[in-house]
Amino acid sequence: MSDLARQQADFQRGILAGDDAVLAEIPDSDKEKRETLFGVYRYAYGSRLVEALRNDHELLHGYLGDEMFDEMGHAYVKARPSQHPNLRWFSQGLPEFLRANAPYSDYPVLGDLAALEKSLNDAFDGSDGPILALADVAKFAPEIWQDLTFTPHPTAARLDLTTNAPAIWRALKNDETPPDAVTLEEPARVLVWRQDNTPMFRELPVEEAMMWDEAAKGIPFGVLCSMLATYDDPESAAGRGAGYLHGWVTSGCLTGVAA
């Protein structure tokens, strides 16, 4: 190993692990001790990454408050050192971290709230794609509608949340007191996407969530309607399917249709 490589390894260990070996290679300045000067890098590391988490998870920060959020943030920084050159992606593992590690895993709403914010962040700067218009669908003759398949917009993502995190998110966003966190009997089925440059989400009825998930896999419209018929009144299944499809198109959730 070269001197430079060894020095950089020592320097990094000094920041990440608090190892003082690197101090032997650093002089005091004429005004300050080396411990204090090197401490600038030690402090900046944690505070910069926690600040990045605050920026990406503004509402989780609001929910937990400064002290708890920063404690959680430093635990995440320690457990998941950044491996990506772009700070944009540092917080990507936060939902999974909160769901897997006590004491945060004892409060499932934290992982859910982080997952919702992460999905909205991802929708904000996710890939661009065409927006399907009603006219694009209407041009197909009725007799081939059963064969139509649909492509979700690249920013569209589905989440199943076990808590009332969506309601808590809305309250926090509106500067209102959030409701108590509760675990739901049935998961909240959430669709996240970007509409006119704004990240959006809404909770889907169980059969619409099923239809979305299957449509995203390329199941044609006729089969989707047959699947809907198993959830509720079979007679109205085609109408319900057309209604859900209309909603997806008019809110910009789809990018393509094919027969």
Place this chain on the structure above:
Amino acid sequence: MNVASKVQETSRSDGPRQSAKPPFLGFGLGLRHQHYDEILSGNPPIDWFEIISENYMVPGGQPLQTLEKIRARYPLVMHGVSLSIASTAPPNFEYLQGLKDLAHRVEPKWLSDHLCWTGVHGKNLHDLLPIPYTAEALDHVVSRVQLVQDFLGRPIALENVSTYVQFNNSEMTEWEFLTELSRRSGCWLLFDVNNVYVSAFNHGYDPLTFLNGIPADRVVQFHMAGHSHMGTHIIDTHDHPVCEDVWALYAAALKRFGRVSTMIERDDNIPPLDELIAEVERTRAMAEQVLGPAPR
């Protein structure tokens, strides 16, 4: 320490391929999202903008769309924070490809990053970490700059960073290191006036010695920024207006380097756009005072 002999000992090539010096752009500002609407609705009197490259190394959406609109109105320069040019870890070629793709899209007047490293062993500390000024480090960084410039297909500019520590094994000064690096690799220099002031205070040397040690023909850009004074040391926080001492050093830099594209860099505690425009106007006025009116 015999600085001259150590510099001489470093391996020398026949010299880099020299590219044309980037144009003088005037007086600019770091582009920050807080000012997007005001810039697009008001066309403020700023000659050019510098973008943080990584902020736009994303798949799509509003950041890239806004960038396209601003690019249609103003010259742009790309400034990165993650090149990690001095790291002994292998270069991150995925990052470099992303940088190259963004440069292809933005067509910046030039592209810059910092003389520093940000991590080794697969980790990124997201900080501009210092290096020892040794012949070994110089050889290493020269070879990395040449590789990056070949990969990107364009020269880069490297900025002097604010540092809080020095290394016992340094064999030359920072300005000697930068001079040799630029001469041997062909990279341009981004002279951060505030960083010179900060490092000079922290390490107890005269900032004018640094300034006079940099070759005038290699500097393509000035950064002006604020800092936080801790009494025994200064931290480069970019969250304050430029202080009077740094303005004085800027005047000295103008005398030495002449007309150099200059920008105000604010990264935190972002004020209303008008406050930053006033600082940009002061860079312009000071340049005219020192160098005379800009040629039309």
